Amino acid sequence: MKAPHRKAAPPPRERPGNGPLLEIEDLVVDFATDDGAVRAVDGAGYAVMPGETLGVVGESGSGKSVTALSALGLIKPPGRVVSGRVVFDGTDLRTLPPRELRRLRGGRIAMIFQDPMTALNPVMSIGAQLREALRLHRPGMSRAAARKRAAELLTLVGVPGAERRLRQYPHEFSGGMRQRAMIAMAIANDPDLLIADEPTTALDVTVQAQVLDLLRLTRRETGAATVLITHDLGVVAELADRVVVMYAGRVVEHGPVAEIFGAPRHPYTRGLLESLPRLDGDADELTPIPGTPPAPGEAAPGCPFAPRCALARDRCRTERPELAPTGPGRASACHFHHELAEEKTA
Amino acid sequence: MAAYVIRRVLANVLVFLLISVGIFVLVRLAPGDPVRMMVDPEQMRGGGAAFIEAKRHELGLDRPIFVQYGHWLSGALHGDLGYSYVGHRPVGAVLGERVGPTLQLMGAALAVALVVSVALGVAAAVRRNTAVDYGATVLGLAAVSVPPFFLGIVGIYVFSLQLGVLPSAGMTTPGGGGLVDQLRHLVLPGLILAFVTAGPFTRYVRGGLVDELGAEYVRTAEAKGASPARVVLRHALRNSLIPLITVVMYQIPQMLAGAVVIEQVFAWPGMGQLAVSSIGQHDYPVIVGFALYVAVLVLVCNLVADVLYAAVDPRVSLR
Structure with a gap:
């Protein structure tokens, strides 16, 4: 990004063999508690292709954030990656030496956190935090050049009066402006992969739309692949190419957004969609999913969704369903996904 | 900031005055008598009582406590904290060297x-x-x-x-x-x-x-x-x-x-x-x-x- 304002949208970066940019496989993450280890992620995985936007949806505690944090090696005690592979552009991040991992963090892989109120250092000026992001990855960059670039970045993300704003502290920024500054920091080093963890959740509704527009803009400017973690299906529908649905630390369904939302092949996905208000439907009739997700650590032999599932039968309570293809580029972890397909056509 | 500091200092002067009253009174409420401490037991024989009275008067300790305080305060405002009973030197100097x-x-x-x-x-x-x-x-x-x-x-x-x-x-x-x-x-x-x-x-x-x-x-x-x-x-x-x-x-x-x-x-x-x-x-x-x-x-x-x-x-x- 030498001149981001003028540059035409770059094509998604091609990788040799057109393989995925990030591939997470069979990830298992435990959190140590006083009552023993609790499994937060239980064999989850997904792939992110270069330049694409992948939505990851699920309820709180479904393991969606933890899975993404593993891509930065940012799971810290009491959390522990038990097993699985995290491969970024051909490199296994789990075996990467810390120094190499730090070069990736904030460099080729950048992260946007949920709450811009707490994710910025309160006693460092916005400018200092932006310059830090730049100079950590460009040791040769002069102070003056970093200052100039920081102002450009802040302007790019739509913060007016950048020169003055750089000298201000996070508490002098509104929530939306802080998230913009956060995004400026994330794209400072022109990342290949941007992980946005609930980037709009902590913001006012009007500001949410602006931040989503900004994410769209940065994707166009940087061509970065984006992992968009959210519980807001609307955000996924607007921004994502593909979607991964997580439940109880596992992936229960994934595929292209339009197809999954149009014809879900997992009862949980369908339940999520039905519990959304629709403009064209009867607004009085929302259908919530009965029950609550299992508490992490409450291990059952069968399908974790079975206790809340209308389709559940004996097999669901004894045998864990694996992800099985339900069409081109999509899969569902339900023993009876065919029935959902038939229901739809019937 | 400067205005804040000035206001705080002024407020502190009030607090300081209150503290000085408290200390002044408390010290005199403590058991014991400074004059008796000074007096050589030899002198206590015969004209001892008169000597003590004279000494007490000399130090101003026979006056009402608020008069004593007023006297002390007017001195203190001029930088005079009185004289040490023991060392017979200005309190400021005694404290200063410590x-x-x-x-x-x-x-x-x-x-x-x-x-x-x-x-x-x-x-x-x-x-x-x-x-x-x-x-x-x-x-x-x-x-x-x-x-x-x-x-x-x-x-x-x-x-x-x-x-x-x-x-x-x-x-x-x-x-x-x-x-x-x-x-x-x-x-x-x-x-x-x-x-x-x-x-x-x-x-x-x-x-x-x-x-x-x-x-x-x-x-x-x-x-x-x-x-x-x-x-x-x-x-x-x-x-x-x-x-x-x-x-x-x-x-x-x-x-x-x-x-x-x-x-x-x-x-x-x-x-x-x-x-x-x-x-x-x-x-x-x-x-x-x-x-x-x-x-x-x-x-x-x-x-x-x-x-x-x-x-x-x-x-x-x-x-």
């Missing part, structure tokens, strides 16, 4: 305590629940639990009597001198006062840093690719040291209390020693002078804490 040694002792101890407690607190917070952490906890507990006079006596026994490497009393060798000699005299009392002070500091540094290391901006710094050292020192530590300002500024007057004991043990010619002997001798003007000195120290430390706080934390502004 301030230096005490400041030297406290300053050295505070500097050592800050350096040690920040280093130890950071090590304990970063290596949580390891030998380093537990070691720091035990040392911190020892520092607040073992009385300073005991440490002083043990220190003298080990380093002065048994090993003979450090002097046991005073600020300099009588007749000797030189910087090295002064520093050698400072080591034992200074380190003991530093140890006692560093205990609570270490706990605060550790606790504060542990909290900050769990903050989200720390994760942001890590996600930016900052090294662990940078994350701790540049991001978390700075935030965790802000509350320490209050603790340190509150602790400085407390240190004076520790210094009173240490000066007594090591015959350090400072304010603490003066305070103890003045109280023993019912030397009212000196006691009042010392107590007001402590009061000023507390008020100044509080003000400095607030100003420093605003200087370090951009979220705080003084208006």
Whole structure:
């Protein structure tokens, strides 16, 4: 990004063999508690292709954030990656030496956190935090050049009066402006992969739309692949190419957004969609999913969704369903996904 | 900011006046009689009572207490704190020559305590629940639990009597001198006062840093690719040291209390020693002078804490 304002949208970066940019496989993450280890992620995985936007949806505690944090090696005690592979552009991040991992963090892989109120250092000026992001990855960059670039970045993300704003502290920024500054920091080093963890959740509704527009803009400017973690299906529908649905630390369904939302092949996905208000439907009739997700650590032999599932039968309570293809580029972890397909056509 | 400081100083003057009334009255309520302390038992025979009355009148102690206070205050406002009953010298001069040694002792101890407690607190917070952490906890507990006079006596026994490497009393060798000699005299009392002070500091540094290391901006710094050292020192530590300002500024007057004991043990010619002997001798003007000195120290430390706080934390502004 030498001149981001003028540059035409770059094509998604091609990788040799057109393989995925990030591939997470069979990830298992435990959190140590006083009552023993609790499994937060239980064999989850997904792939992110270069330049694409992948939505990851699920309820709180479904393991969606933890899975993404593993891509930065940012799971810290009491959390522990038990097993699985995290491969970024051909490199296994789990075996990467810390120094190499730090070069990736904030460099080729950048992260946007949920709450811009707490994710910025309160006693460092916005400018200092932006310059830090730049100079950590460009040791040769002069102070003056970093200052100039920081102002450009802040302007790019739509913060007016950048020169003055750089000298201000996070508490002098509104929530939306802080998230913009956060995004400026994330794209400072022109990342290949941007992980946005609930980037709009902590913001006012009007500001949410602006931040989503900004994410769209940065994707166009940087061509970065984006992992968009959210519980807001609307955000996924607007921004994502593909979607991964997580439940109880596992992936229960994934595929292209339009197809999954149009014809879900997992009862949980369908339940999520039905519990959304629709403009064209009867607004009085929302259908919530009965029950609550299992508490992490409450291990059952069968399908974790079975206790809340209308389709559940004996097999669901004894045998864990694996992800099985339900069409081109999509899969569902339900023993009876065919029935959902038939229901739809019937 | 300047307006804030001026307002605070004016408010402090009022507080100071109230404190002076309190001290003035309390000192005179204490049991014992300064005049009787001065009188040679020989003189008590025969015309003793008359002599005491004469002396009391001479010192103004026979007048009503508010008259005494008014007299004292009008003097104090002109910088005259009265005369020591014992030394027969101006209280200002008596206190003045004691301030230096005490400041030297406290300053050295505070500097050592800050350096040690920040280093130890950071090590304990970063290596949580390891030998380093537990070691720091035990040392911190020892520092607040073992009385300073005991440490002083043990220190003298080990380093002065048994090993003979450090002097046991005073600020300099009588007749000797030189910087090295002064520093050698400072080591034992200074380190003991530093140890006692560093205990609570270490706990605060550790606790504060542990909290900050769990903050989200720390994760942001890590996600930016900052090294662990940078994350701790540049991001978390700075935030965790802000509350320490209050603790340190509150602790400085407390240190004076520790210094009173240490000066007594090591015959350090400072304010603490003066305070103890003045109280023993019912030397009212000196006691009042010392107590007001402590009061000023507390008020100044509080003000400095607030100003420093605003200087370090951009979220705080003084208006």
